[in-house]
Amino acid sequence: MSPRKQAVLDAIDAANAKDPNLEDGQPAALLYGQRMSAELDRLFPDASDALTIAARGQHVERWKLARTEFPEGRAGYLAWRKAQGVHHAEIVMGLMELSEYGAEDTEAAGRMLRKQGLKRDDEVQALEDVICFVFLKWYFAPFAAKHSAEKIQSIVEKTARKMSAEGRSRVLEEFDLPANLAAAFQA
Template identity: 80%
Template sequence: MSARKQAVLDAIDAANAKDPNIDNDQPEALLYGSRMSAELDRLFPDASDELQIAARGQHIERWKLARSEYPDGRAGYLAWRKAQGVHHADIVMSLMIQNGYSGDQAETVGRMLRKQGIKRDAEVQALEDVICFVFLKWYFQPFAAKHSVEKIRGIVEKTARKMSAEGRARVLSEFELPADLAASFQN
């Protein structure tokens, strides 16, 4: 691993270690970043440096933009998600520039973190597939325990729509889903 990539990953981890929210005895954002990197390594072992950095920085300092500061409902949620993407991109791009990456390389990561190019850009799509796998592997069951069957079904359908055909096929081969939820991942 290059020294500059390691420096960026270390800076992301240092920022995320300050997350006041704890999950599994670790700061939530730090744990999420390590899960993203592990899942990226498993699903896309030949990922570019830019994709590796984007995966680790996906939730950098996520706690700093509270959902409660945005209006209730879908429009407020989408505004919060968009603001999060811009926030994550700005921080990670700055860390990359500070550590010797070019503006073009930083902007590539910024596009990934802002989700610009889902279904059109292979690396943006790979990042989205990793995000979905991390959600399904570590966050879906706790989420499902708190919500209605209808809401769960809707979230699963939205998750499947964001994924590539290859990602959906892997979900079906790696997860045991009830038939009604598995149907969302079938091509």
């Protein structure tokens, strides 16, 4: 790994180590970033520096922009998510600039984190597929335990719609989902 890529990843980890929210005894954002990197390495072992950095920075300093600062309901949730994407992109792009990445790589990482080009840009789509795998692998079961069957079905369908055909196919190969949930990935 190049020293400049390692420097950016280390800076993201240092920022995420300050997350006051803990999961498995670790700062939640730090653990999430490590999970994103592990899934990216597994699913896309030849990922570019920009994609590698975007994956690690997907939730950088996520706790600083609280969901409660936005209105209730779907519109408020979507506004919060969009603001998070902008926030993550700004931080990651700044760290990349400090490590002397050029404008092309820096802008690419920003686009990925803002989800600009989903379904049209291969790297934006790759990041989204990794996000979905991380959700399914580590966060779906705790989420499902707290929600109704209808809400779970809806979230699984939304997750599947965001993924590439290859990503959906891999989900069916790698996860043992009930038939009603697996159907969302068969489209």
